[in-house]
Amino acid sequence: MLFHVRMDVCIPHDFPAEQAAEIIAREKAYSQELQRNGKWRHIWRIAGEYANYSVFDVRDNAELHEVLSGLPLFKFMEIAVTPLLRHPSSIREDDT
Amino acid sequence: MLFHVRMDVCIPHDFPAEQAAEIIAREKAYSQELQRNGKWRHIWRIAGEYANYSVFDVRDNAELHEVLSGLPLFKFMEIAVTPLLRHPSSIREDDT
Amino acid sequence: MLFHVRMDVCIPHDFPAEQAAEIIAREKAYSQELQRNGKWRHIWRIAGEYANYSVFDVRDNAELHEVLSGLPLFKFMEIAVTPLLRHPSSIREDDT
Amino acid sequence: MLFHVRMDVCIPHDFPAEQAAEIIAREKAYSQELQRNGKWRHIWRIAGEYANYSVFDVRDNAELHEVLSGLPLFKFMEIAVTPLLRHPSSIREDDT
Amino acid sequence: MLFHVRMDVCIPHDFPAEQAAEIIAREKAYSQELQRNGKWRHIWRIAGEYANYSVFDVRDNAELHEVLSGLPLFKFMEIAVTPLLRHPSSIREDDT
Amino acid sequence: MLFHVRMDVCIPHDFPAEQAAEIIAREKAYSQELQRNGKWRHIWRIAGEYANYSVFDVRDNAELHEVLSGLPLFKFMEIAVTPLLRHPSSIREDDT
Amino acid sequence: MLFHVRMDVCIPHDFPAEQAAEIIAREKAYSQELQRNGKWRHIWRIAGEYANYSVFDVRDNAELHEVLSGLPLFKFMEIAVTPLLRHPSSIREDDT
Amino acid sequence: MLFHVRMDVCIPHDFPAEQAAEIIAREKAYSQELQRNGKWRHIWRIAGEYANYSVFDVRDNAELHEVLSGLPLFKFMEIAVTPLLRHPSSIREDDT
Amino acid sequence: MLFHVRMDVCIPHDFPAEQAAEIIAREKAYSQELQRNGKWRHIWRIAGEYANYSVFDVRDNAELHEVLSGLPLFKFMEIAVTPLLRHPSSIREDDT
Amino acid sequence: MLFHVRMDVCIPHDFPAEQAAEIIAREKAYSQELQRNGKWRHIWRIAGEYANYSVFDVRDNAELHEVLSGLPLFKFMEIAVTPLLRHPSSIREDDT
Incomplete structure (x- = not known):
């Protein structure tokens, strides 16, 4: 099941650089592991x-x-987060 | 070059149904033709x-x-419209 | 799978009352049929x-x-639409 | 009497983890006690x-x-907070 | 039980003046009847x-x-609509 | 002359509790003094x-x-702050 | 007593031009009459x-x-509408 | 003197196409005449x-x-409309 | 040339009081000097x-x-900042 | 390819002045170098x-x-960021 997610990152300017x-x-x-196992599609x-x-x-x-x-x-x-589904006009096999 | 686009459709309720x-x-x-030639990726x-x-x-x-x-x-x-680019964490060949 | 939905209805003031x-x-x-078969929980x-x-x-x-x-x-x-899931503090069997 | 409540939690990133x-x-x-006595319905x-x-x-x-x-x-x-009431289409005994 | 309500009126400019x-x-x-019976406080x-x-x-x-x-x-x-309650600093008998 | 005022209080979480x-x-x-002398109506x-x-x-x-x-x-x-005045439908003597 | 007012005019495009x-x-x-009698300051x-x-x-x-x-x-x-008052830094006699 | 202007056009869908x-x-x-005489820079x-x-x-x-x-x-x-001025970092002669 | 300006001041609560x-x-x-020389009109x-x-x-x-x-x-x-100009209905000499 | 960019700078008031x-x-x-090589047009x-x-x-x-x-x-x-393109009414050679 597909979900569209926008992530905005805001690290405080005085947060220790090393951390x-x-x-x-x-x-x-973490992201690449999830991409490899197919859960993070794009x-x-x-x-x-x-x-x-x-x-x-x-x-789910x-x-x-x-x-x-x-x-x-x-x-x-x-x-x-926005829940997505197959678009009736889509012709791609894998956008489902 | 990739662009993220959100489209919201609003057809007036009194617009003729046939039209x-x-x-x-x-x-x-139109959408499927653009999907077939690769311009409309998803x-x-x-x-x-x-x-x-x-x-x-x-x-462009x-x-x-x-x-x-x-x-x-x-x-x-x-x-x-939002202009996109390859994410440094991406491992997919085709998200560029 | 649970979803929270807010619906705001706006029928134009000049829409025929009978229709x-x-x-x-x-x-x-329609709503009551979906409530009866369990898809429209609340x-x-x-x-x-x-x-x-x-x-x-x-x-899905x-x-x-x-x-x-x-x-x-x-x-x-x-x-x-907002996708929901079981809250870790929930004690109700059926809020899943 | 029913109320819909949305709670967004924001603990400052530098708040002591133990506290x-x-x-x-x-x-x-606190939440589970209120759920058990019926005040926190969902x-x-x-x-x-x-x-x-x-x-x-x-x-009240x-x-x-x-x-x-x-x-x-x-x-x-x-x-x-949003005050709720029974919906005229509701068929559930306990959504009142 | 008290509720604060803001009402904004917008009658379309082409709505018949007589109606x-x-x-x-x-x-x-309607408003004055509700004021007289105490339901519409202010x-x-x-x-x-x-x-x-x-x-x-x-x-309720x-x-x-x-x-x-x-x-x-x-x-x-x-x-x-905003639900109200007695303010802990209030000294008026009737703002409850 | 009447004014509607909404006040939202936000004391920083790390402000000394005693202060x-x-x-x-x-x-x-301060509030109760103003209520007693009639300036803070509700x-x-x-x-x-x-x-x-x-x-x-x-x-003024x-x-x-x-x-x-x-x-x-x-x-x-x-x-x-929102300036108020007597509503033409009001029947209360003191909402002026 | 002074008030700041912003007015945005929107006449529907199909409103008769003569009217x-x-x-x-x-x-x-109307505006010039009020300017002449001093109520519409600026x-x-x-x-x-x-x-x-x-x-x-x-x-009032x-x-x-x-x-x-x-x-x-x-x-x-x-x-x-925004209620105004004399600014403590003002040196103009008539901005009160 | 320079001004930044954003213009959003919205012609009602039922406005006569010829008009x-x-x-x-x-x-x-109109736009091209103003571009030629230098008032509409970009x-x-x-x-x-x-x-x-x-x-x-x-x-002005x-x-x-x-x-x-x-x-x-x-x-x-x-x-x-947003009023602009020369940026202190600008090196272009004509962005003033 | 006239400009309308709204200024909202927010001094952090922990900023030293003397400073x-x-x-x-x-x-x-600073403000009064500019008022005296006519640049800060109101x-x-x-x-x-x-x-x-x-x-x-x-x-400019x-x-x-x-x-x-x-x-x-x-x-x-x-x-x-909002750029202003003489209103066609204005009768004041000095609102230009 | 042209892009319109708005930048709002907010340096915390307690950030060291020298830094x-x-x-x-x-x-x-940095800005002037990019202006000189033509990437930062305006x-x-x-x-x-x-x-x-x-x-x-x-x-790109x-x-x-x-x-x-x-x-x-x-x-x-x-x-x-807003992606731009030549306007059909433009007469400037270099707004492309």
Whole structure:
């Protein structure tokens, strides 16, 4: 089941740089693991912003929450979720 | 080059049903033609709304506008465009 | 799977009263059928507004959209969907 | 009497972790006690957010305020209250 | 039980003047009847706007909705309800 | 002359508790003095929020500002003022 | 007593041009009469918009409402009122 | 003197197509005349919208308003004006 | 040339009181100097808020920015500028 | 390819003045280098605000992001990007 997610990251300017770097590294590993197992279908950077649009493919709302609340950057993010479904005009096999 | 687009459709309730059906049919054909030639990469229905999130892959801003302003439903739509780029954490070949 | 839905109804003041009454009657029947089969878990009127908060229990996003877009009043509604899940503090068996 | 409540929790990132854990534990106990005595009818987690939608069943506005302002997390919450009533289409005995 | 209500009236400029006058007359009578029986505690005009702030004293949310949805101008109004209670600093006997 | 005022209080979570208690005590005394002399006509708590709706009866805008800017909690408040007047449908002697 | 007022005018595009011209002429006469008797202290056009910022000097809120609701264009306007007072830094005799 | 202007055009869907075409043609001629005489410095289409960002170079606010309110599409536009000045980091001769 | 300016002041509650007093004193002197030389035409306090509406009469946008960015409280202010011009209905000599 | 960018700068009032000055100096050098090589086409100060409107001419979305995220002030900025294209009414050779 697909969900559209916008994530805006805001790390306070006085947060220790080393800690931030460590969290960001964990975030990247976490994201790539989820991409590899197919749950994080797409991730795109939004031009000019520390933000991304993503598409998740998860079993249900509970799994989506588990994945999102587990993000190492979760407490520095504003997250907006939109449930998606196949568009009647879509011709792609895998946008379902 | 990728663009994230949200389209909200609002056809006035007193617009003639036949004309609406004819425009919607042309919209579907137009969308599928663009999907087939690769310019309209993704389209998903937003649950509960007459709206979609789409990703376009076009040469430049001018081509994006040509494609969007040519939509048969263009004058009944509110459209919001966000320029995208490859996310540094992405592992997909084709999200570029 | 649970979804929180807010529906705001706005029928134009010059819409024929008889047609409106007929649509509203169909809306009620449609809602009650969905309540009986368990898909429309809760519906509450919002005090002072022609609006409701509802909770749906459906198979997935696609079924939610099918149910909502089939509402007889759909084209007179503004709808906002929020995916829900069991709260870790919940003690009710059936809020899952 | 029923009230719809949305609670958004925002604990500052530099708030001591131990204190936060202690407040959150008290919050859970407080919530479950109110669920057991029937005043906190429903609580659902909102997917992807540190937030919930709840339904309270209290004697009056004063009791609602007493319950909400007594939340251990109250000063870290943004709260929005909406008075509810039985919907004319409802068929459930207990959504009143 | 007290509720704060803001009502904004918007009668379309092309609505027949006679019908409007008739509805407004009924609205006044309706309001004054409710003021006399104590349910509509206060009503003040907002300077420069076709709007009012009111305070209602009703048995519960259901009676509030019954009163508001019965307003002859209801379908030309935008209404916002806020539940009130006695303020701990209040010294007035009757602001409860 | 009547004014509708909404006050939202936001004391930072790390503000010393003793100082806060002292300011809140002065606030209460200040409010009750103004209620006794008739300038602060009404004050109601908004359910679920650290906020109130009030009605002031003052000589003019200058006196209103003097009263509001003198609030011990003034610098922790967001304040919104709306000028009121007698509503043509009002039947109460003292809502003027 | 001074009030700051913003007025945005929106005459529907299909409103008969002659009627509009007649109302606008009455509006101008009405405004100039109030300027001459000192109640309408200032009026400035906002660049690029069919809107103005004005300052009124009236006896009280009631007179302000009488003046504003009497505007020939009142039903085509959105009006926002802000009560003003002498600024402690002001050196002008007449900004009171 | 420079001004940044955003113009959003909204022609009602049921406005006669011929009249619209005639107004749009006059709009284009009007714009190009102002571009030629240097008052309309820049105009760019916003991708995906019937809107533009423009920069005007005019004598003063009054001339800006004269130019904008003279637009053939003025009554179908929403216009937002922002006064600009030379940026201290600018190296262009003509961005003043 | 006239500009309408709204200034909202927000000094953090933990900013040293002495420093704040010193800045506010300089602000007052700065404002009065500009009022005396005619560039700061009007300044009014907004009732109930630490904010003002002002009208400036300056040579151009650059001078307006110089004046505003030179305010001792500039970094504690949110500022909104609106370019003004003579209103066609104005009868005052000096509202130009 | 052209992009319209609005940048709002917000440096916390307690950020060390020397560090701020050093970052601002690097920001200026960075901006001027990009202006010289043609990627930062225009930059204008917004009157009364610590903000600018800019136009960038870059190869694609990725280069735009590289340029913007490399701004020395990036983490103190709120940035909004709008893709632009040649306007059909434009007569300037270089607004493409």
